[in-house]
Amino acid sequence: MDYIMHLSVLVGVYAILGLSLNLVVGYSGLLSLAHAAFYGVGAYGSAILMKDFGFSFLSAVVLSVLITMAVGVLIGLVLSKFDGDYYALASLGFSVIAFGVFLNWRDLTNGAFGIFGIPKPEIFGYKFLAGEPYAFLVLLAVIFTFLICYFVVNSSFGRVLKAIREDEKALQVFGYKTTLYKLAVFVISAGLAGFAGTLYGSYISFIDPGGFDDLVSVNLIVVVILGGLASLNGSLLGAAFFVLLPELLRFVGMPDSITGQMRQMIYGLGLIALMMYRPQGILGKFRL
Template sequence: MKRDLLLFACFLLFIMSAPQFFAGGYLMNVLVFVGINTMLAIALNLLLGYAGQISLGHAGFFGMGAYLSGIMTTTYSLNPWIAMPVAAVVVGCLAGLIGLPILKLKGHYLAMATLGLGIILFIVFNETVDLTGGPSGLSGIPNIEFAGIVFDSDVKNYYLIWGVTLVVMLFSLNLASSRIGRALRAVHDSEVAAQVLGVNARILKVQIFALSAVISSLAGSLYAHTMTFISPASFGFNFSIELLTMVVIGGLGSIYGSFLGAALLTLLPEFLRGANDYDIIIYGALLMVMVMYMPGGLVRGFPDLFRKIFKKKAESGHA
């Protein structure tokens, strides 16, 4: 309990001090994306890592949040502070409605159904040109304003995005260690045993699916308001896969793991500048290697690896 708080405090300090070192540089902008992607990875992880339900359509929810917020603030000139919660509620309700039949499916079928949903949303973003601007995108989305400050620079956005991300993280950490988090993990391990103990697995799965969609939508709204321009290309199938990769690499069922995965996958392309189109190959290879050799993700894989190496050394020392 105390240790958890201490860990979170350290993390908070780490995040809040980062601009001291990177302010002004291009990296600042990338770190804003790390924040948004962390939020998304946590959302997907709640569903995949805790409840054991896969989704290949989360980019769709992310996109819905971004477009709803964008359309409401441009076409209908609403304040972002109204648009964001409205978008989140709409996306949450939609996810709940779709989740009811969808979450009855298991494993492969669930993967395909969510994938189909993501692609339908992607097509809608592209085709409803009057609303979304179609493939050429939606521009002129206003920045967020709070207490007279307009969040229009990378450093300001950094604090905005990471402020929200840290709150989402704290929420998720709390949730994971609560009776709901336990019930989710129980459903993951043995659905029938969880039901026998009184856990309503179906409702719980729908709830977590909706919550996950709400967080994704919030991330989407924030993305729209910090970028001020959005286009369908950011919300396609490939991005759903990228999110999946983040969660798997960081570690299923670990909130800090989601941060690690998101940070790694967002920063990696920056260091591989020349290979800009080919990062997809690296994702593919990473996904396969992680599932095969480090199914617990980096968060658990590295300590295990150290332990193994250490053990081997100790053994050879004895011999």
């Protein structure tokens, strides 16, 4: 049961990351590889605030999300000068920089040793320990994130994002300052990724830079594309596939010595097949 709850929490965290990244990649057509940076800022922010400054879980979450959004404004302003492949490369650059900061700002992040003993969330006197309580908390967080994303994509703001994805130049003809829209969705997405980071840090109780490197950004793109671009349900499905598929492959009965490698290979081949036959993802409505 603990194993299932553990996987549920991970699926939930990845679902929040997938939903938030889909706003930028799927709905706005901006291939951002900076998401791990925001995930990390949220995780480190709340860990430091709770552990070193004695903040409560809720206030640490709110403050870290705000910090992540502020970082999102800075990065988004720079990224607004790019588009297409250059956008992806520049955003990857930020992911690398963030990893460098997590690794080298030892006074704040404890460098490669990471931060231990991050407290479990306590809300109105109730402590959310690992297992069912934490899975329930993450479920609430996923619902909250889903509702925010649903509201964003179904509003007139969301309609403009979809139009940006299709033809940004044509949109400018009607007087839209598209840079502001792109920045706004990037910051919302960053804040939600930071939120996922706070949940992850408190759950695992330990974070280190390796959990937020550029490979994580690539994995999150995989979650979004796997489930489906411009589909919120797709992000939930993508997160479930991403976390659970490798776990399911544990039970196929391969010799222990090759299970790990085979799991990665089968997973990789599955992704290649998906890209060949359904590039918009399982539930996707749009292809990059």
